[in-house]
Amino acid sequence: MSTHKCPGCERDLVPEGQWHGANFCRGLFLMDSIAENPGQSAWELSKSTGLSYAQCAKGLAKIRAQDAIGYEPEDRDGGGIRYRFYPLPDHANQVGRITEMAHSLARAW
Helix, strand or coil, X not given: CCCCECCCXXXXXXXXXXXXXXXXXXXXXXXXXXXXXXXXXHHHHHHHHCCCHHHXXXXXXHHHHCCCCEEEEEECCCCCEEEEEECCCCHHHHHHHHHHHHHHHHHHC
16 A cells, blocks of 8 residues: 555556546646656656656646746756656645645535
């Protein structure tokens, strides 16, 4: 069982866990880590938080699509691009907005 919980709905963030809004919950969980350690990649966030890489990637994609975090592309030595994630100046407002979106999805489900 996971020791990680969504800060909004308190659900366990387990890799196989699926519910309506699960990726908002994963992204919300990552938002504090992004604020505390700006500039980390998805892989680094996975290692520092203990979430699987797949959970991090899905959560980051969801909050990135909502413009709730900043990100910068970085070329990889072996080709391709990785992204580094940063809090926005209004980070607290973004956390509140993503929390409300996660709650709205959970209520609708």
